[in-house]
Amino acid sequence: MIQVTAPQLPPESLLARRRGPECYRDAFRASVTGEVSLGELITAFFSSRTFLTERMALHLIGRGAGHAEIAALAAGRTQRFAAWEVEAREEEELLMHDFLDKTCCWLAVSSRGEDGALDGPLPVPETGRTYIWFGTAVREFEGPIVSRLRGAHRWYARHLLEAAARRLG
Secondary structure (H helix, E strand, C coil), X not given: CCCCECXXXXXXXXXXXXXXXXXXXXXXXXXXXXXXXXXXXXXXXXXXXXXXXXXXXXXXXXXXXXXXXXXXXXXXXXXXXXXXXXXXXXXXXXXXXXXXXXXXXXXXXXXXCCCXXXXXXXXCCCCCEEEEEEEEEECCCCCCCHHHHHHHHHHHHHHXXXXXXXXXC
């Protein structure tokens, strides 16, 4: 069974460095067996069944989120994906913001430390696990409608990461 936890957002993450406490921020983490690259996480995350409804909606409004677009984002060949633009990318992290710069999507992989810290000690070779991360940041999250959606958002975020972990496992 895949366990998704909601630890503190790592302070060294792109999400924490670029989106401060003025935003609602969250982070979810799961672990999978074996080595997983950022590109593999991107592919598993955005091509999962859980994300399918969102992909279809994005397609209907003319914001391509098909397999070709997912592959280009995973390979680092594009700065746009669906409603998002790449804000920052490092070897193990991707941060994208929406076209209005109101929300962010963050994905990361880590094989460091027992808890998946992004800058932790190098892992013991026998562990053979990769921690996958998904997080979001939302500006003006306390508005009358958006603040009521927090529980639904957290449920959906957990299921998105779980679905990606299943695809990677």
